Amino acid sequence: MLLEIDVSLSYSLDEGRFALLAIEAARTEGQVVLSERLECGGASARHILGESGVGQRIHLTLDSPLMQLGYGATVEVKRDGGPLEGMPAHPLYDLPAEALPFLRPSRYCQSDMFQSFVSRRFGDYSGGSKVAAIRDWVAEEMSYVPDSSNAATTVLDTFAAREGVCRDYAHMVCALVRAANIPARYASVYSPNVEPPDFHAVAQVWLNGSWHLVDSTGMSNPDAAVIIAVGRDACDVAFMETAYNAQFVEQSVRVTRR
Numbered sequence: 001m002l003l004e005i006d007v008s009l010s011y012s013l014d015e016g017r018f019a020l021l022a023i024e025a026a027r028t029e030g031q032v033v034l035s036e037r038l039e040c041g042g043a044s045a046r047h048i049l050g051e052s053g054v055g056q057r058i059h060l061t062l063d064s065p066l067m068q069l070g071y072g073a074t075v076e077v078k079r080d081g082g083p084l085e086g087m088p089a090h091p092l093y094d095l096p097a098e099a100l101p102f103l104r105p106s107r108y109c110q111s112d113m114f115q116s117f118v119s120r121r122f123g124d125y126s127g128g129s130k131v132a133a134i135r136d137w138v139a140e141e142m143s144y145v146p147d148s149s150n151a152a153t154t155v156l157d158t159f160a161a162r163e164g165v166c167r168d169y170a171h172m173v174c175a176l177v178r179a180a181n182i183p184a185r186y187a188s189v190y191s192p193n194v195e196p197p198d199f200h201a202v203a204q205v206w207l208n209g210s211w212h213l214v215d216s217t218g219m220s221n222p223d224a225a226v227i228i229a230v231g232r233d234a235c236d237v238a239f240m241e242t243a244y245n246a247q248f249v250e251q252s253v254r255v256t257r258r
């Protein structure tokens with residue numbers, strides 16, 4: 001599937017005049033970047049490798065307080081969107097080094113607090129069937145409520161409130177899957193069915209020797225999602241980080257099928 005991505009960001013950075021961005025489509029398994037453009041105005045840009053070697057970060061140094069950035073790409077998604085059920089999980093001794101960090105608790109995903117719950121609720125499942133059961137439970141138990149969480153909201157808060165946005169759904173899936181001793185990481189993606197249109201967050205789980213996207217919001221499918229960055233949780237893959245406060249001016253994210 002071919003996806004067209006068009007992003008426009010405008011923020012005011014009165015202090016520091018420096019931003020770290022994660023907005024470019026990653027050159028990673030399951031997707032091919034056919035073309036892309038990055039427009040930084042008068043700012044200077046330098047690229048560094050993203051978390052876990054997936055994607056790139058942009059070091060942006062501004063020549064004025066106003067950051068105006070444009071990004072566009074055409075990406076061919078070749079990822080299989082098949083069912084998780086039937087995919088085996090791996091025992092600890094059989095996991096590769098790249099998967100091991102995503103078994104552990106993290107800033108927003110305190111997975112160690114959910115081991116008893118996962119054992120009781122999902123103990124009859126294994127492997128991909130367990131992940132699918134967790135995905136479906138999160139989808140059924142939670143309500144998607146814009147502005148119901150903030151940058152401080154953890155999975156413990158979300159579990160109690162039973163509401164959130166895509167970051168909270170992804171954190172919940174990651175925490176419960178890790179509590180089941182299956183590696184799970186947080187991924188930021190572009191997808192055409194996200195409402196309202198924006199950067200989107202999903203989980204990615206290690207089954208049958210590779211990573212598989214899991215979206216309990218139902219807004220994206222693996223065969224129509226472009227990975228931007230991955231990490232332990234939202235702390236690792238924010239689309240923009242600054243040393244000082246950034247004031248929102250304008251933002252647009254459009255993803256369409258071609």
